Amino acid sequence: MAQPSVAANPRRGMGSRIRRFVRRYGVPYTYIAPFYILFLVFGAFPILFSFYLSFHDWDGISEAFFVGFENYAFLFTDPVFWQSMYNTLFIAVVAHVPMLLTALVLAFLVDLIKNRRLQEIVRTGYFLPAVTSSVAVAMVFSTLYGTRYGFINWILTSIGLSPIDWWGGTGFWVKPAIIILFIWRWLGWNMIIYLAGLQGIDHSLYEAAAIDGATKSQIFLRITVPLLIPVILFTLIQSTIGGITIFDEPFVLAGTSGGTGKAGLTLALNLYNEAFGYGNFGYASAFAYAITALIMIISLVNLRLFGFGRAR
Amino acid sequence: MKRTVTALLVLLTLVVGLGAPAAAANPQLSGEIVVWGWPAADQAYESVLAGFHKLYPNIKVKIEMMPTEDQHTKLLTSMAAGSGAPDVAMIEAAWVGQFTARGGLVDLLQPPFDAGRHKADFVPYKWSQATTPDGRLIAMPWDIGPATMFYRADIFQEAGLPYEPEDVREHIDTWEAYIAAGKKVTIPNERFMYTDSNILFNLYFNQHNYFTKDDYEPAINTPENLYMLKVAQSARQAGIDANVAQWGPEWQAMLGNGSLATEFLGSWFGGFLKGWIAPEAAGKWRVAPIPHNMGVNWGGSFLAIPEQSQNKELAWAFVEYAMATSEAQNKMFEVVDYFPAYTPAFDDPMYAMSDPYFGGQQTRQLWVEVANQTPEIVVTPLDRQVANSLGSEITRIIDQNLDPEKGLRDAEEKVMREIRRDYQRFIRSLK
Numbered sequence: 001m002a003q004p005s006v007a008a009n010p011r012r013g014m015g016s017r018i019r020r021f022v023r024r025y026g027v028p029y030t031y032i033a034p035f036y037i038l039f040l041v042f043g044a045f046p047i048l049f050s051f052y053l054s055f056h057d058w059d060g061i062s063e064a065f066f067v068g069f070e071n072y073a074f075l076f077t078d079p080v081f082w083q084s085m086y087n088t089l090f091i092a093v094v095a096h097v098p099m100l101l102t103a104l105v106l107a108f109l110v111d112l113i114k115n116r117r118l119q120e121i122v123r124t125g126y127f128l129p130a131v132t133s134s135v136a137v138a139m140v141f142s143t144l145y146g147t148r149y150g151f152i153n154w155i156l157t158s159i160g161l162s163p164i165d166w167w168g169g170t171g172f173w174v175k176p177a178i179i180i181l182f183i184w185r186w187l188g189w190n191m192i193i194y195l196a197g198l199q200g201i202d203h204s205l206y207e208a209a210a211i212d213g214a215t216k217s218q219i220f221l222r223i224t225v226p227l228l229i230p231v232i233l234f235t236l237i238q239s240t241i242g243g244i245t246i247f248d249e250p251f252v253l254a255g256t257s258g259g260t261g262k263a264g265l266t267l268a269l270n271l272y273n274e275a276f277g278y279g280n281f282g283y284a285s286a287f288a289y290a291i292t293a294l295i296m297i298i299s300l301v302n303l304r305l306f307g308f309g310r311a312r
Numbered sequence: 313m314k315r316t317v318t319a320l321l322v323l324l325t326l327v328v329g330l331g332a333p334a335a336a337a338n339p340q341l342s343g344e345i346v347v348w349g350w351p352a353a354d355q356a357y358e359s360v361l362a363g364f365h366k367l368y369p370n371i372k373v374k375i376e377m378m379p380t381e382d383q384h385t386k387l388l389t390s391m392a393a394g395s396g397a398p399d400v401a402m403i404e405a406a407w408v409g410q411f412t413a414r415g416g417l418v419d420l421l422q423p424p425f426d427a428g429r430h431k432a433d434f435v436p437y438k439w440s441q442a443t444t445p446d447g448r449l450i451a452m453p454w455d456i457g458p459a460t461m462f463y464r465a466d467i468f469q470e471a472g473l474p475y476e477p478e479d480v481r482e483h484i485d486t487w488e489a490y491i492a493a494g495k496k497v498t499i500p501n502e503r504f505m506y507t508d509s510n511i512l513f514n515l516y517f518n519q520h521n522y523f524t525k526d527d528y529e530p531a532i533n534t535p536e537n538l539y540m541l542k543v544a545q546s547a548r549q550a551g552i553d554a555n556v557a558q559w560g561p562e563w564q565a566m567l568g569n570g571s572l573a574t575e576f577l578g579s580w581f582g583g584f585l586k587g588w589i590a591p592e593a594a595g596k597w598r599v600a601p602i603p604h605n606m607g608v609n610w611g612g613s614f615l616a617i618p619e620q621s622q623n624k625e626l627a628w629a630f631v632e633y634a635m636a637t638s639e640a641q642n643k644m645f646e647v648v649d650y651f652p653a654y655t656p657a658f659d660d661p662m663y664a665m666s667d668p669y670f671g672g673q674q675t676r677q678l679w680v681e682v683a684n685q686t687p688e689i690v691v692t693p694l695d696r697q698v699a700n701s702l703g704s705e706i707t708r709i710i711d712q713n714l715d716p717e718k719g720l721r722d723a724e725e726k727v728m729r730e731i732r733r734d735y736q737r738f739i740r741s742l743k
Contacts, residue, residue, distance in 0.1 A: 057737075060388055060389075060391065060392040061388075061391045061392060061415055061416045062415060074733060078730075078733075079729060079730060080730050139561070142557075142560055142561060143561050143562075146556070146560070146561070146562040147554075147555055147556055147557075147562070148501075148554060148555075148556050148562055148566070149562050149565060149566075150562070165555065165711070167557060168555060168707055168711040169711045169712070170708065170711070170712060171704070171707070171708065256700060257699075257700035257701075257703055257704055258700075258704065259704060259707075260704050260707040260708060260711070261704050261705075261707070261708050262701075262704050263704075273697075273700065276385060276388075277696050277697070277700075278693075278694075278696065278697050278734065279388075279410065279693070280734065281392075283733075
């Protein structure tokens with residue numbers, strides 16, 4: 001009870017300082033608090049806790065016990081990890097290279113549409129798949145990919161080709177099936193981002209080039225692309241993250257096992273199995289950190305390739 | 313004289329004790345319990361409440377429903393979090409292995425539950441399914457899925473095959489006979505004998521006997537499995553399977569339009585056929601035993617009591633009444649078609665009923681017969697992992713017509729290599 005006199009003194013002590021701080025910054029901090037509180041609970045805590053878990057062996061129920069780097073060491077010898085790594089990189093690269101190129105060209109073409117109404121319709125059309133629920137998408141695509149009554153096989157057989165056994169055989173067609181769905185879903189998304197970038201480019205540049213006699217493809221390659229580099233880099237990094245954590249598409253199409261020969265088992269799907277299917281939360285956490293490291297490495301390489309982050 | 317009287321008294325108490333399984337019913341018990349499940353279990357629970365409240369008027373039962381997958385993950389999460397679990401949880405056959413190696417669910421063999429005294433009343437394989445490697449019983453058996461061959465009698469007849477259930481049973485009793493029948497039924501690109509050869513191979517694996525009993529050695533590369541793999545391969549080579557995914561849209565369409573002549577699934581599939589897959593095919597389907605080895609189970613569920621429950625005694629009162637009385641089991645069977653694992657329930661006349669959807673066949677008689685013939689099941693926490701790994705290998709062997717001996721040997725090696733860490737841990741946990 002000796003304290004009150006200090007606290008009551010407005011010129012000294014923590015209490016008054018806190019009160020002054022609250023008076024000055026209370027309102028703005030309150031406004032941003034919801035985000036930070038939610039982030040602490042649902043973002044920061046899981047991130048830190050899974051780091052802690054990655055050094056433990058935990059089945060979700062029994063006591064967790066410390067195993068040091070064993071989980072990380074096991075990653076290197078786990079054949080399923082490496083197979084899922086190969087699958088993921090294969091799907092990511094084969095899906096993204098054509099998708100980003102097509103998206104860029106499409107954006108350029110859509111940008112040329114002068115009629116605003118028409119442009120909006122085209123834009124919305126391309127973007128729709130990105131906001132469609134993955135369950136609905138899975139239904140539609142499993143009908144397309146049907147072995148007996150599938151639409152694609154119907155086309156193939158009616159032009160005299162042999163039908164594709166999408167999910168069986170050697171498992172060869174599992175990856176293309178996933179890639180086709182992936183491109184269909186995310187092409188419009190990337191196109192919209194490029195389009196936004198394109199609309200930031202001054203059209204007088206195009207006109208000047210056209211007056212100087214440049215062709216459409218010259219304009220595209222020499223003006224559009226260089227000016228779009230920051231946007232392209234953004235989509236590349238986004239794609240790296242999206243590609244390495246690809247989960248929905250293989251999950252709805254091939255199931256948790258990844259299909260024949262595990263051809264569709266991606267890193268994220270494997271991680272999901274380890275944690276929620278097999279109850280290896282510690283190993284799954286190490287897995288998650290390995291994936292994060294991979295994403296960071298590839299993103300850094302991208303940044304370097306485009307000349308960012310280098311000393312000028 | 314005195315001796316005789318004592319002996320009689322002892323005998324009398326024994327008889328009374330045996331004759332009244334619900335004798336432990338204590339109407340004084342009061343409180344509220346939370347019971348989880350997935351639809352249509354809510355209807356099942358509701359249907360037994362009246363009988364339950366006759367014995368325990370003061371126990372309130374709060375029913376909470378969610379989708380199957382959610383119920384299990386929510387149960388696992390609440391165990392991990394240390395709170396939030398219900399007093400009674402429902403567990404599906406495919407998930408029960410997940411819970412065997414862990415704590416979290418009470419051992420029902422211990423007092424005050426002493427579930428062991430009901431053991432003889434349940435089909436043995438179902439009981440073994442909920443028994444952990446270290447001998448605990450983590451859940452009470454509810455329903456089973458005695459599997460049979462569902463077949464289209466009209467298609468069989470048209471193909472010149474025996475089509476009455478007794479004749480089919482007698483003549484299509486081996487896989488060789490089944491494949492021969494399949495060749496008659498199949499019209500290329502139009503009509504097929506069954507869905508997919510993988511399913512044929514997996515029929516026996518629905519027991520999940522991936523490991524040997526007692527010492528848990530890998531049991532994938534066995535003569536029985538090799539035989540089944542060869543059957544599946546030769547069926548594929550004969551071109552009698554549609555090679556479409558079970559449960560997919562194509563499969564449903566094919567069952568609906570009569571381009572699949574047989575299907576192997578648990579008894580519950582009868583309800584699916586009637587309800588939404590092919591209601592218009594009433595009178596065309598029949599059931600017959602699975603060729604060669606009829607004792608196969610597919611699906612079914614359990615009720616368990618989480619350690620977290622504060623009302624274990626009340627929870628047990630409910631579980632015991634719902635699972636281990638003919639009255640409750642048959643009520644639920646009537647309402648939602650959950651085929652009881654509790655054998656005294658089979659004495660009810662409704663098991664001799666003929667089903668108009670199946671052309672008046674007494675289907676339940678066959679399912680009871682299958683249930684009684686199904687061998688014990690070995691359950692381990694590794695089962696889901698093995699199933700994922702093995703399934704994709706088997707598809708390769710069948711689809712590419714690889715050498716079955718080498719294929720199965722390699723598959724076992726590959727599976728064991730992939731799960732080796734978890735396997736070693738599991739073996740260690742047994743000691």
